[in-house]
Amino acid sequence: MKILYLDCISGIAGDMTLSALVDLGADPAFIRSHLAKLPLELFTIEFIPVNRRGIMAKWLDLRFSERDYLHDHQDHQDHHDDHYHRHHDHHTHHDDHDERFDMPDHARHHPHDPRKAADILQMIAASDLPERVKERSSAIFRVIAEAEGKIHGVDPDDVHFHEVGALDSILDIIGVCLALECFEFDELLVSPVPTGTGRVRTAHGLYPVPAPATAEILRGVPLSSFTEEGELTTPTGAGIVKALASGFGPMPAGTIDRIGYGAGTKDFQHPNVVRAILMTKESDPKRSGLQSVIVIEAQVDDMTGEALGFAMDRLFESGALDVYFTPVYMKKNRPGVLVSVLAHPESAERCEQTLLTETSTFGLRKAVMERKVLDRCFIQIQSPYGPIRVKQGWDGERLVHQSPEFKDAAAAACSFGVPLETVMQAIYKAL
Numbered sequence: 001m002k003i004l005y006l007d008c009i010s011g012i013a014g015d016m017t018l019s020a021l022v023d024l025g026a027d028p029a030f031i032r033s034h035l036a037k038l039p040l041e042l043f044t045i046e047f048i049p050v051n052r053r054g055i056m057a058k059w060l061d062l063r064f065s066e067r068d069y070l071h072d073h074q075d076h077q078d079h080h081d082d083h084y085h086r087h088h089d090h091h092t093h094h095d096d097h098d099e100r101f102d103m104p105d106h107a108r109h110h111p112h113d114p115r116k117a118a119d120i121l122q123m124i125a126a127s128d129l130p131e132r133v134k135e136r137s138s139a140i141f142r143v144i145a146e147a148e149g150k151i152h153g154v155d156p157d158d159v160h161f162h163e164v165g166a167l168d169s170i171l172d173i174i175g176v177c178l179a180l181e182c183f184e185f186d187e188l189l190v191s192p193v194p195t196g197t198g199r200v201r202t203a204h205g206l207y208p209v210p211a212p213a214t215a216e217i218l219r220g221v222p223l224s225s226f227t228e229e230g231e232l233t234t235p236t237g238a239g240i241v242k243a244l245a246s247g248f249g250p251m252p253a254g255t256i257d258r259i260g261y262g263a264g265t266k267d268f269q270h271p272n273v274v275r276a277i278l279m280t281k282e283s284d285p286k287r288s289g290l291q292s293v294i295v296i297e298a299q300v301d302d303m304t305g306e307a308l309g310f311a312m313d314r315l316f317e318s319g320a321l322d323v324y325f326t327p328v329y330m331k332k333n334r335p336g337v338l339v340s341v342l343a344h345p346e347s348a349e350r351c352e353q354t355l356l357t358e359t360s361t362f363g364l365r366k367a368v369m370e371r372k373v374l375d376r377c378f379i380q381i382q383s384p385y386g387p388i389r390v391k392q393g394w395d396g397e398r399l400v401h402q403s404p405e406f407k408d409a410a411a412a413a414c415s416f417g418v419p420l421e422t423v424m425q426a427i428y429k430a431l
């Protein structure tokens with residue numbers, strides 16, 4: 001099983017994660033080309049080799065200034081939109097970087113209007129980003145919006161991100177999700193996270209470290225005992241790991257394939273880097289395919305079908321693996337609904353909160369269960385009705401199930417004007 005392990009030696013921030021993934025082998029051109037299509041201000045994005053206390057790492061150099069561009073590229077003013085998004089071979093500005101090392105991370109932000117969480121989510125939904133990038137980046141923004149909303153006492157949709165909404169955090173978050181598309185991995189695991197100590201200057205004044213949003217996001221995440229004066233983990237870094245990690249802990253037993261280092265802007269007495277490791281995990285044949293899953297349940301007798309449907313949507317948004325309703329007969333002879341939610345351990349708390357807030361229940365119960373899942377992969381077959389994807393379920397070396405992708409089969413039936421059953425039979429014949 002392939003694992004992507006994020007080793008947060010010195011905490012985690014969005015730019016450090018993106019740089020580490022590029023150092024690991026993610027394609028900067030792929031990341032740039034997708035980011036450039038988003039309806040955002042002009043920027044350039046470079047990954048510069050830097051040395052952090054003896055460790056060579058990539059450092060993200062993100063620039064927004066249209067003025068700098070026009071100054072450097074007078075000849076191309078008419079086309080600056082096209083050119084500016086593109087990588088420009090401009091590596092001679094290394095000298096600038098030293099002075100930036102003393103800059104607090106938030107000072108990198110571009111002074112544009114704050115954006116609302118809902119605007120960012122809408123921009124992502126309307127974009128041409130790959131589907132999984134949309135899902136992952138929206139999940140990260142939702143985690144951060146919920147935390148900031150709770151801290152500031154506003155609806156998550158209405159959170160005005162002063163820092164997170166700033167362009168660089170949007171680019172960091174979506175950039176990380178694009179970078180992840182460059183790797184094949186089954187699980188993203190993350191080390192315990194150090195937060196740092198002291199104070200950090202924010203748009204609201206001096207805040208404690210971990211910043212309130214970071215602390216809120218990291219609820220339930222194991223923290224590392226490593227400490228240092230300064231903000232080691234930012235809300236964006238915390239949001240990335242909270243939304244995407246399927247587990248936290250030490251590096252699993254296995255074999256390391258590749259390692260990438262991403263540098264933070266600040267210099268400390270220790271190397272300020274995050275380490276991204278691609279590895280092959282040793283599998284315990286006795287536990288092969290076994291995972292822990294949390295089952296959360298509550299029954300209600302006073303909700304409308306509409307409100308229950310809405311609650312189901314919100315539970316899925318909170319990271320539920322599955323949500324289902326079972327009709328039950330409750331006390332006082334009342335027909336009711338048992339709401340069952342399956343979630344990975346790291347999403348369980350968000351699902352519990354959603355169950356408590358979006359249904360009428362006054363309590364819930366939960367249990368840890370083991371679930372066995374087949375390894376899944378997709379193949380594409382050529383049928384008389386065109387190419388169709390087929391999902392395969394494997395138990396080790398044994399092929400257990402093959403299931404044609406319903407959407408592909410249905411689309412083929414419509415475009416050829418034949419019954420679905422005809423397409424299905426043709427697919428099974430071709431398998």
Ligand SMILES: O=C([S-])c1cc(C(=O)S)c[n+]([C@@H]2O[C@H](COP(=O)(O)O)[C@@H](O)[C@H]2O)c1
Nearest residue numbers: 106162163164202203211212213234235236
């Ligand atoms: O300005 C706001 S809303 C703000 C709130 C908080 C809370 O913890 S609440 C924290 N911060 C700080 O902003 C910078 C940038 O963080 P990124 O995640 O965008 O890199 C960081 O120092 C936060 O602690 C700002």
Ligand code: NI
Nearest residue numbers: 152160162204
């Ligand atoms: Ni704020």
